[in-house]
Amino acid sequence: MTAEHGYAKFEHGFPLPAHASPAAIRTCLAESEVEQFDRDYAAALEGAHESLDLTGLYETLTRWRHTADRALLPDGRVPVRCVLLFGDEARLVTPWHLGRDLLRLPASVIARACDMPANELPGRYFTAAGTKDDLHDFRLVNDPRL
Known part of the structure; x- marks a missing residue:
């Protein structure tokens, strides 16, 4: 650096x-x-x-x-980071999806859950409930808009 x-x-x-x-x-x-x-x-x-x-x-x-x-949170929620959008698909880093094996979800699902435009998802941190293949209930961490 x-x-x-x-x-x-x-x-x-x-x-x-x-x-x-x-x-x-x-x-x-x-x-x-x-x-x-x-x-x-x-x-x-x-x-x-x-x-x-x-x-x-x-x-x-x-x-x-x-x-x-890479840490699972004590309440069972999962840390998630959106690294990029590809069309309407968000590419996400989770404790189970690292490197080239990124999770792919519709950006609209995350954007709607967090009440924010989909184009603002990349670079943001979220938490979500669920398992490796079924994440839901996304919450934005440290919202800079507030």
Whole structure:
């Protein structure tokens, strides 16, 4: 990761996304992981303050964002991230669908459940109820529109 023009750049070259905020990550973590996240985040903040370099902070948030992506929530809900739209089909990352094996669902189903336009789904985090092959009851995590 490198700093360029004030933005941390990921391997894909885009700035740190808003859904990678500490609040969004913390919401998706299992209760047993929250305390460790808080310690790691506090240490990364302190390191950034002392060094005036945000690289360590971004790396900590990225590592925990990936942990949060793969965690089942204590209430049985599943963390879901919409990575892209292909026509009216949303491609989703879940704990069971990673890499090239993305879950494909109609974008309209998720958009309707979250009361938002389908074109705003990519890059957003959600939680959903259900199983590997039957996710439903989508809820937007950390809605920036509020």
